[in-house]
Amino acid sequence: MTSTSMHQAIVTGAEPIAARRLGxxxxxxxxxxxxxxxxxxxxxxxxxxxxxxxxxxxxxxEDQARLDLAAxxxxxxxxxxxxxxxxxxxxxxxxxxxxxxxVCGTINDLAVGGAIPLYLSCAAILEEGVPLELLRRVxxxxxxxxxxxxxxxxxxxxxxxxxxxxxxxxxxxTGIGVIPRGIHLxxxxxxxxxxxxxxxxLGDHGAAILAxxxxxxxxxxxxxxxxxxxxxxxxxxxxxxxxxxxxDATRGGIATVLNEIADAAGVDIEIDDEATPLRRxxxxxxxxxxxxxxxxxxxxKIVAVVPQTEARAALEALRAHPLxxxxxxxxxxxxxxxxxxxxxxxxxxxxxxxxVGEQLxxxx
Amino acid sequence: xxxVDEYRDREKAQTLTRAIASLxxxxxxxxxxxxxxxxxxxxxxxxxxxxxxxxxxxxxxxxVHGPGCPVCVLPRGRIDDCIAxxxxxxxxxxxxGDAIRVPGSTKSLLGAKADGADVRMVYSPxxxxxxxxxxxxxxxxxxxxxxETTMPSTALTILAAEAEGIRNFSVFCNHITIVPTxxxxxxxxxxxxxxxxxxxxxxxxxxxxPFAFVADHYKRPMVVAGFEPLDVLQSxxxxxxxxxxxxADIENQYARIAPDGGNGPALRAVAAVYELREFFEWRGLGxxxxxxxxxxxxxxxxxxxxxxxxxxxxxADPLSCQCGEVLKGVIKPWQCKVFGAGCTPxxxxxxxxxSSEGACAAYYQYGGLNxxxxxxxx
Numbered sequence: 240m241t242s243t244s245m246h247q248a249i250v251t252g253a254e255p256i257a258a259r260r261l262g263x264x265x266x267x268x269x270x271x272x273x274x275x276x277x278x279x280x281x282x283x284x285x286x287x288x289x290x291x292x293x294x295x296x297x298x299x300x301e302d303q304a305r306l307d308l309a310a311x312x313x314x315x316x317x318x319x320x321x322x323x324x325x326x327x328x329x330x331x332x333x334x335x336x337x338x339x340x341x342v343c344g345t346i347n348d349l350a351v352g353g354a355i356p357l358y359l360s361c362a363a364i365l366e367e368g369v370p371l372e373l374l375r376r377v378x379x380x381x382x383x384x385x386x387x388x389x390x391x392x393x394x395x396x397x398x399x400x401x402x403x404x405x406x407x408x409x410x411x412x413t414g415i416g417v418i419p420r421g422i423h424l425x426x427x428x429x430x431x432x433x434x435x436x437x438x439x440x441l442g443d444h445g446a447a448i449l450a451x452x453x454x455x456x457x458x459x460x461x462x463x464x465x466x467x468x469x470x471x472x473x474x475x476x477x478x479x480x481x482x483x484x485x486x487d488a489t490r491g492g493i494a495t496v497l498n499e500i501a502d503a504a505g506v507d508i509e510i511d512d513e514a515t516p517l518r519r520x521x522x523x524x525x526x527x528x529x530x531x532x533x534x535x536x537x538x539x540k541i542v543a544v545v546p547q548t549e550a551r552a553a554l555e556a557l558r559a560h561p562l563x564x565x566x567x568x569x570x571x572x573x574x575x576x577x578x579x580x581x582x583x584x585x586x587x588x589x590x591x592x593x594x595v596g597e598q599l600x601x602x603x
Numbered sequence: 604x605x606x607v608d609e610y611r612d613r614e615k616a617q618t619l620t621r622a623i624a625s626l627x628x629x630x631x632x633x634x635x636x637x638x639x640x641x642x643x644x645x646x647x648x649x650x651x652x653x654x655x656x657x658x659x660x661x662x663x664x665x666x667v668h669g670p671g672c673p674v675c676v677l678p679r680g681r682i683d684d685c686i687a688x689x690x691x692x693x694x695x696x697x698x699x700g701d702a703i704r705v706p707g708s709t710k711s712l713l714g715a716k717a718d719g720a721d722v723r724m725v726y727s728p729x730x731x732x733x734x735x736x737x738x739x740x741x742x743x744x745x746x747x748x749x750x751e752t753t754m755p756s757t758a759l760t761i762l763a764a765e766a767e768g769i770r771n772f773s774v775f776c777n778h779i780t781i782v783p784t785x786x787x788x789x790x791x792x793x794x795x796x797x798x799x800x801x802x803x804x805x806x807x808x809x810x811x812x813p814f815a816f817v818a819d820h821y822k823r824p825m826v827v828a829g830f831e832p833l834d835v836l837q838s839x840x841x842x843x844x845x846x847x848x849x850x851a852d853i854e855n856q857y858a859r860i861a862p863d864g865g866n867g868p869a870l871r872a873v874a875a876v877y878e879l880r881e882f883f884e885w886r887g888l889g890x891x892x893x894x895x896x897x898x899x900x901x902x903x904x905x906x907x908x909x910x911x912x913x914x915x916x917x918x919a920d921p922l923s924c925q926c927g928e929v930l931k932g933v934i935k936p937w938q939c940k941v942f943g944a945g946c947t948p949x950x951x952x953x954x955x956x957x958s959s960e961g962a963c964a965a966y967y968q969y970g971g972l973n974x975x976x977x978x979x980x981x
Contacts, residue, residue, distance in 0.1 A: 583654040586616065596704065
């Protein structure tokens, strides 16, 4: 196993990337030599990452990205800083791939704090033998997603490990954003009387990944909802500045997020079974496999807690954005002690608890 | 969604709930306790909790959650045996998902997987056979569990393996039959059950005739019930109607799936492949005569118990565990000494806490008693 830094950038005063001739890899698959710190590694980094992440900021190889403080300070009064690792299997799935996921996931973690996402790092752990073309595809996907989202990937790292020591490709992205003055979102701020919204149908990502793994032998047209949500969040916060809490409902689904909110804020949350938006295919998928869609992962969905008085404005703002067209109110916050319940169509109520481990399908 | 939404209709649910309430009000309760109706199946238990059905019933009705969760009644010794098979170097152990976390005496299959065993989740025994075809140099073992519901698919897979001449596939057979167990429950001296929601999926295979003894001999009404919330409500209404009219019959609410005569081809496959064991151990209920099946001699080479040496030990349930009393409806899950304290879904002591169909897990998760706050990791 070898280690060295991949490529770095100086955001301020950088030379255009064209100034340096980029290396190329001429073999089809990654070998341990590509992690050795020598020319092979430099060529890999140039070929796969530097060329894809091409942006004005990416420049001669320093060991760190240098960010202009004054420029950051003009956009807000706090930095937001977050990191996330991505080990999704399969690497490519309907609606996205690990690269898109790694960019969107970290952007969303910044966005739900109210931050404007600006810079990302990308660390890649490669398994010996992984095809170069696969890496190029992932890097292009990352670059395209970042470009569309208006963020720059400004530094990174590559490691190559022996076959079997990781599964093809693991990515870690770290993100920096700036929180504009006056925005204060907190998981502990939900109050009784607030309403709970989501920006669209739930469980698409989890269902898409399960189906894409192929071991269920179910053909499915479900696509991951993987998307960068900072634009949607910006619109929401402009329309509903009193918004208390935002969370992206990733692993563990909305059930987990709602429990985290209820727990942190010391309130109860009641959601309505019939108001919870599900794609027909996802419902069917869950019915067949005995899964609860409330626990399925999303990669493009937020849970928003807003005061009753701003509920309408929030809903309209979400629905006006392409990623929020199916936004709905799914429940409300009540005085209580951290319990999440769901009102079902029978008129009965059930507890929606945290999942203990992974969701296990039932046999009968 | 077709075939789903029809059974989750708000107005129909309200109509049924009102009908149940007025029916109960018209039944003269001679006894100083609620009417106790047992739903035999874990699938019913799950539906009852998931849709909050207990909360909309009149207080004069108590639902008792029966033994029909095959994962829950699997004794620890059999899990240990399964882990012993899974831990053999060349074995791929395949299992339904909800068996993967059931605790043995020291660990679960999930723990064995973490320790290096090749344990894979499948949705069907035919997926396991597919693995056997794909990995001809490995021994693929299917952890066969379940009642008559899943028995035929295991049997048909064995028949397919035989027809194809596949030699690296076997079944660790833990299939059990519900009929002797219902009988054992009805024979128990502390029994307090007034009626049953019968096992719809088992009846889909065996038909309704095998349950006739419940009405004929024990004079208890049974309605073979579907699993959608409206099925459960309607079946409950049918049981209560029988109680009111002083009848004890076997009725079939689930005729759309479960024909009274059962499924002929499935029954033939079952009869061809399995024979009854003299007895089988049930967690919480102890040994019950003729309640399990094993592979017939003709299929011995597909029998993992004969193919591999297994420890075959009997491990007593933990002393503090009251799974048996819960299974028989003598106590409610939260009345168990260890519920929510020594026994939680994170660290289950009894199997009723493991599967989402287990009464204890369902109470813990959906009933909200003693709910432990867990701070989620960021």
